[in-house]
Amino acid sequence: MKNKQQKLFWFFLMMTAGFFLWGDPVFSSAEDLVITEIMYNPEGTDTGHTDWIELYNPTSSAISIPKSSFGLIDESVMTLGKDGTHYLNCHGIDRDLAVDPGAFVILADKAANFETDYSDNSSELFDGTFSLSSDGDTIRVSRDKCSTFFVDLQYQPEWGGSDNGRTIEKKKYNADYSAGDWQESFVPGGTPGGKNSEKPKPKVYTDKLRINEILPNPKEDEEKNEFIEIYNDSLDLFELDGWKLKDSSAGDGFIFAGGSKIDPEGFRTIYRTDFKFALNNSGTDSVHLIDPNGKEVSMIEYKDSPEGVSYGLDRSKWRWSKYLTPGEENIFDDAPDFEIKKDKDVFKNLPANFEVKVKKYKKGKTKITWNFGDGHKSYKQKTNHKYEKKGKYKASVEIFNGSEEVTKNFEVKVENFPKYDVEIISLVPNPKGSDADFETITLRNNSKKKINLQGWSIAVGDKKLTNHPIAQKIILKSKSTVTITRGLSKFSLNNKKAKIELRYPNGKVAFKMNYDKKSDSAAEGEILEKTKLGWVWKNTLPVKVVPESSLLAVASESDNQSAVLGESDTKEIPEEMWGGQSEMGSKKDYRLVFAEYIFSSFVHLDFGITNQSRVKPALNFATLF
Structure with missing residues (x-):
């Protein structure tokens, strides 16, 4: 039994020794010294400088390591020595190491160089023989001459401190050596022997500086005369050292040099000879004022700069x-003030009227630009535009008064032209007097809505019709009539026959008719009128004067109805027509009756007018006024 126990003991001892002799290195997990700062790549040449490592005791007890036991390896790949216990290339220090609780010590590759670079350092300094790589390296620290290690870390140049005079520092004083637990020192040279640096709180800069005026498009020499003006809206003087001006391009912009200042409530103007970058004349550009912390304090964006005109701040508006x-207070003209007038109803493929009324309009200086929302423009104060498709269009008009441009937006709704019930009810092809002055066509609106006849047309002819637009605005109310003269539409009516079409503005026919007097011509002053019986030629000449008691009755054989001329249908004879007295009595005793006697030998109803009810010529027919 005893022999068996002895055998098991020696077997366990051999396995344990084998692990130490031929296995991976052993690392201490107990609280121990920690590396808190590393200078691995001094700025510039290494000559006269040194690599160094800062150790810190985070425990509540002093930690000592004899010189004979201390070891440090600065290689990623370690080689086990012949003794099978210790690793090769184990660097030592010049004396025993002792670190009080909460204290720092420095291990330097060249202690003399360290003392030169850090003459005010008060921490204990140890001279070593290690050398840290600038490309990244592994650092292992041992208390048993590189047999086991209580520190094992691998640093990378990406952590910071690469040839810039700064170190890498631990954010927390513990044994976590992962990349996220390190930072580049915020002070040049690092903080050997002291508390690691903290990110400095940024200096607070004023927000009272603003961009006040810019000139992107001077009339002469842009490379000299472009300028940006800054204004100090406070009672304090400010240093501009480190402040930046830039445009929307990717360049670095212009940085104010040391000693630059701006006075209280003062201006500072910078010309392109200094700021170098070019402000755009066309398209969109922007100018930015940025403080030394990188915060944007003021920004202005502009589009399409007019020549010789600056863009400035007027209170809160640019x-x-x-x-x-x-360098002075901004001055402005009154902004353009204008009113837009346009047709209430806009129809597809028909000209719509647009007008802008500008207060203080200056001919030759005030520029007008209509944008109709369909890719077309106009530059007239009063214009028209034809939309080819129905729909809603986002339109605008821009007014530039030589100093400032103002834009107003509006919407245009384009619809198909509606149908209206409009008819021709009478015409005079052969008037008394000049045809050009007295030829007329009378229209009646049977629709429920009023109509603007501008753009409508009257087409007249025989085999081929000629179109004659109505050029003026004529509002025809519902159930009302209007007489169109040749001054409104340039038609010409033939005395014998013609075809007539009333056309919508889009060219479609709203109403059509024709007349034919056969071998006769319309008598002078004769009217063709649409009645319940059809189209009838009427003679407007006064035919006779009759006593009040002689009332004329008329009947139509076609409808067997009669009408009697009553009080409301009679008119007193004007004195100038009969000289004040007639042989039949005073003017108060008589009425003037305008009658039309229709006989086969005089005025005949059978005139070939289409869609007519014919009346027998033997029957007398009169229309009474």
Whole structure:
């Protein structure tokens, strides 16, 4: 039994020794010294400088390591020595190491160089023989001459401190050596022997500086005369060292040099000879004022700069001005004030009227630009435009008064032209007097809505009809009539026969008719009128004067109805027509009756008018007024 126990003991001892002799290195997990800062790549040449490592005791007890036991390896790949216990290339220090609780010590590759670079360092300094790689390396620290290690870390240049005079520091004083637990020192040279640096709180800069005026498109020499003006809206003087001006391009912009200042409530103007970048004349560009912390304090965006006009701040609004005032208070003209007038109803393929009324309009200086929303423009104060498709269009008009541009947006709804019930009810092809002055066509609106006849047309002819537009605005109310003269539409009526069409603005026919007097011509002053019986030629000449008691009765054989001329149908004879007295009595005793006697030998109803009810010629027919 005893022999068996002895055998088991020696077997366990051999396995344990084998692990130490031929296995992976052993690392201490107990609380121990920790590396808190590393200088692995001094700025510039290493000559005269040194790599160094800062150790910290986070425990509540002093930690000592004899010189004979201390070891440090600065290689990623370690080689086990012949003794099978210790690793090769184990660097030592010049004396025993002792670190009080909460204290720092420095291990330097060249202690003399360290003392030169850090003459004010008060921490204990140890001279070593290690050398840290600038490309990243592994650091292992041992208390048993590189047999086991209580520190094992691998640093990378991406953590910071690469040839810039700064170190890498632990954020927390513990044994976590992962990349996220390190930072580049915030002070040059690091903080050997002291508390690691903290990110400094950014200096607070004023927000009272603003961009106040810019000139992107001077009339002469842009490379000299473009300028940006800054204003100090406070009672304090400010240093501009480190402040930046830039445009929307990717360049670095212009940085104010040391000693630059801006006075209280003062201006500072920078010309392109200094800021170098070019402000765009066309398209969109922007100018930015940025403080030394990188915070944007002021920004202005503009589009399409007019020549010789600056863009400045007017209280809280940016405006264009022809008055250039670098280093002075901005000056502005009154902004363009205008009113847009357009047709209430806009129809597909028909001209719609647009007009802008500008207060203080200056011919030759006030520029007008209509944008109709369909890719077309106009530059007239009063214009028209034809939309080819129905729909809603986002339109605008821009007014530039030589100093400032103002844009107003509006919507245009385009619809198909509606159908209206409009008819021709009478015409006079052979008037008394000049045809050009007295030829007429009378229309009646049977629709429920009023109609603007502008753009409608009257087409007249025989075999081929000629179109004659109505050029003026004529409002025809519902159930009302209007007489169109040749001054409104350039038609010409033939005395014998013609075809007539009333056409919508889109060219479609709203009403058509024709007449034919056969071998006769319309008598002078004769009217063709649409009645319940059809189209009838009427003679407007007064035919006779009859006593009040002689009332004329008329009947139509076609409808067997009679009408009697009553009081409301009679008119007193004007004195100038009969000289004040007639042989039949005073003017108060008589009525003037305008009658039309229709006989086969005089005025005949059978005139070939289409869609007519014919009346027998033997029957007398009169229309009474």
